[in-house]
Amino acid sequence: MRQSVRAPTIPAKVKRTEKSIAHARSPAAVWDRVICAIDPFPLSVRAALAAARLMPTAARLTLCTVVGPAEVDIATNQARTQEANAALARAQADLQPFHDAELQLRDGPPIGRLLDELLTERATLVTVGSRANSRAGLGSVASAMLHDSPCSVLIAHTEFAGDEDVVVGFDGSGAARRALAVGRELAERLSLKLRVLVATGDAHPPGPGWSRAELGPDIELIEDPRTPIEALADASSSARLVILGSRHLPASLALSSVSEQAAQRVACPVLVIR
16 A cells, blocks of 8 residues: 545655855755654654744645554454554644644554555655653664765754754764854754854864864854763753754664764754754
């Protein structure tokens, strides 16, 4: 089964200049084509809402639900499909005040089917809700998206902690510079406050090759002597979004990934930039 559905009735690579990265911008494609993974739980809608509130009006937003295969009778399969359609309709209604959304219903293994959809639609961002906690981790779908998605990933397991701040974790790497470019674009477009966090209490402190002056005088730089996870968790208490760069760590290194741990610990949604 491959079909696109709509609810029947619902109300309406960043270049761095040789001298400075102070005015680097986010690639527009980060927000061009966003796919939100929707399931029956409200956490997935929270992630979709986070993206909808940050996207330009002209960007494309798609809500996608995957109905997994099951060895059950026809009536049960029909009930599961109806439940999925209802979840899509509810999500579309919740997002309507912020952004119009297309609806997609797909079948197959949830993780594999969603990854296929990202490639087919050439998505630039995927959102997913996570019942994250320190013991259970992010959950299988969120973890898979974080490590295998071909595009940037937004993970939410809570509401916005604040409404005015964007926090970027920065260590001077190319991945961090891409995250900073996205943070600058969001801050300027939405009139948000941008804070750049440099955590120095780690076995692998920020590398050389950047300076405070290079960031520009308009950026609030916070140097924190704690580890990145501790510093990010604290800084997120008043943030709308935490943005991190991804180095595409394999799943075998998931427990040591700053982005994976941050997605479990911070008090607001986390955007991981590819």
